[in-house]
Amino acid sequence: MTLVRSDATPFIESPSGVPDLETLYRTHAPAVARWAAKLAGPLVDVDDLVHEIFLVVRRRLPEFRGDAKVTTWLYRITERVAQESRRKDRFRRWFSRARHLEIERTTAPPHLTPLDEVERRQSGATVYRILDRLPAKYRNVLILFELEELSGEEIATLTGLNPATVWVHLHRARARFIAEMKRDSGRST
Amino acid sequence: MKEPTARSKQTDANERAPIRHRWTAQPPGDGDEALAGALLRSAAAVQPFGTKNLAEVAARLRTRERHLSRRWAWQVAIAVGLLLFGGVVSAAVMHFLRAASVGPALPDAPVSMPPSGPVRRTHAVVAPPPAPVLLPEPSPIARVEETPAPRLAFRGATQESLEAKASLEPPLALPPNPSALAQESRLLAGAIHKLRQEHDPGQALAMLDEHRARFEAKGALEPEAKVTRIEALLRLGQHDQALRLLDGLALTRASVGREMLVARAELRAEKGRCGAALNDFNSLLAAEMPPDLVTERALYGRATCRAQMGDGPGARSDLEQYLARFPTGRFADHARTLIGK
Known part of the structure; x- marks a missing residue:
């Protein structure tokens, strides 16, 4: 799959030796988004999740010395942020009245959405x-x-x-x- | 030589063998693996993180702005809710404990205690009561209205009954059974747990029935119970009953929430009541439209209703607005097909 092969990105070889967030984002954000969506599940907003992940990446970028592969490093961050997001989501659903996604899952009107789409989501x-x-x-x-x-x-x-x-x-x-x-x-x- | 650990003994050599075939690649069938494959295939497709998403998140990263205002609102609302709930529960518990420890002294408490709320009740009991003097002004009810804590105590009571009661009892008496709220919240919490943690809407409904039988729709948490019942009915697919309850609620954008309103609109549309559904959709789309799922559903739902009611231009306008706001939305492909883009 592309995500591992994309590890051959040249950003570690940047002149300053410090990974560049923009290059990192441009190269890896689609893969990160895919992992995040699949690890966190359907109830989580992927845009928000990717944003949070790259906020962490930006914060921890100076500590990254290339000991691990970039994708491994990014995946670990994604895994942790997705896990945290699922935990928060469970908490939110427990206390919240407005469980729009849950309600939506059960009330998507059949004439608005094809039946097979509803079944697929369920x-x-x-x-x-x-x-x-x-x-x-x-x-x-x-x-x-x-x-x-x-x-x-x-x-x-x-x-x-x-x-x-x-x-x-x-x-x-x-x-x-x-x-x-x-x-x-x-x-x- | 190093002894193998218990764990490594358990790890059968078979478990280290590479797996050659994915379940998701299996043809449909009745076996466990085929069923698991079919199930997993349904979750494998996720919406691609397109160029637009990339650009949006990149912009947020550049400006260091966290586009999480909704989350903040949630967190604040949850914190406030917890504080209020905790306050009510602890007040009820403290009152119960105090009443239990004071015992028969309570009825003797003077009617003339200072008009400053139930917290002063202790002073009234501990201090030797002055000569009981009924205070005509301000009336006990007026004082009750000024104090927030005993609100639940007078839920459903009329002014006359309260005045009559005030002549017999201390004016700020709490309900006869202060643990009722605790019992009620326990029942409701149980129902919510069954519903959302154990995914058992049937059991949740049974607990809600018990709640209704015990509190006869007069419970302090009746609105929460009703919303939970609606959710349970929706999960059980009992849309008619859910709609009946939703129809009975005076929903506004700010009351139970936009999600309930959009659910009601969709259910009404499902039942062919497009006029009523349109009212709800219009109400949702009347003011600001945050770029969320509710707006997405409301826009698409209104387009469908308008189309069914013969308002072609209105439906088209909604679909165009939908595509402008949610170009990669769930109904985007269908919307494009409908308007021929």
């Missing part, structure tokens, strides 16, 4: 409900493999994990996902 919501019951390390690896369609090696590069660990996490994530999926369908019937 399935998407189900996927994230199941994924959210998995430990983060399994959840994220499964998302990268199945939704982002990265290879095991690419996931290892991106996450900084040992390739063997990636496969172990993936095997376990799949087993847990199937179990949770069965539990979910059992409850919904």
Whole structure:
């Protein structure tokens, strides 16, 4: 996939030796947005999330010395910000009356939206409900493999994990996902 | 030689084996993996982060402005709500404890205690009461209105009943069962938990029914219960009942919220009540239109209603406005098809 190959960007080789935020943003923002959207799920505003991620990137850019690959560094930031965002979202939904996305999910009028689109969105919501019951390390690896369609090696590069660990996490994530999926369908019937 | 740890023993060699086939690449079928693949495929497609999004976020980054005013509003609203709720609950608990510890002394409290709210009640009990003198001015009710705390105590009471009560009891008496609010909030919190954490709208409805049976629509948290009931009904797909409740609510843009209003409009439109739906959509789109999902839904919904009511130019105008504001919106492709762009 492109995200790992795009690591060959020349920004580390900039004359000052300090990564340039603009180049970094131009080169990696689409990939970061894709990871963020998939890690955070459908209830999160991707624009806000990307903005937050690059605010963190800007703050921590001076500390980046190139010990890790840029994509690995960016992915870790994305993972943390997405996790925080999901946590806040859960909190907000718990206390908020105006749960527009939840209401929208259930009330999207059939004559306004094609039925299959509604079903697709409901399935998407189900996927994230199941994924959210998995430990983060399994959840994220499964998302990268199945939704982002990265290879095991690419996931290892991106996450900084040992390739063997990636496969172990993936095997376990799949087993847990199937179990949770069965539990979910059992409850919904 | 290093002994393998318990964890590494558990890690079967099979678990280290690379996985060759993605579930999402599997053909449809009845097996677990095929079902999981179908489910995951539905979540795989995300809206692309287009050039416009890139430019918007870049502009926000350049100007160092955080476009998170809505979040601030949420956070402030949540904090204020928590503080108010905490205040009400702790006041109720303190009153309950005080009443329990004072016991029978309460009825003897003088009617003539100073008109400064329930906090002075302790002084009235502790200090030897002066000769009971009924104070005609200001009346107990006037004093109650000046003090915020006992508002719940007089919910639903008439002025006459309060005046009659004032001649028998201390003027700032709290409700006979101060733990009612705690019970009510416990029931409601349980229903919300069932609904949003356990995703069990059926159980949530059962708890809301219990709430209604116990408090007979007179509970202090009845509005919250009603909104929660609507959400549960929507999740159960019982749109008719949800709409019946929503129809009974005097919704404004500022009351229960724009989201409830847009939900009602969509449900009305769904039932073919386009006239009523238009009123709601118009109400939502009358003032400022923040670039959020509610505006997006309202614009598209109004276009649909106008089209159904034969107002072609109005529908077209809404769709054009929709495309101008939400060029990559959810209904953008459909809108473009409709207006032939």
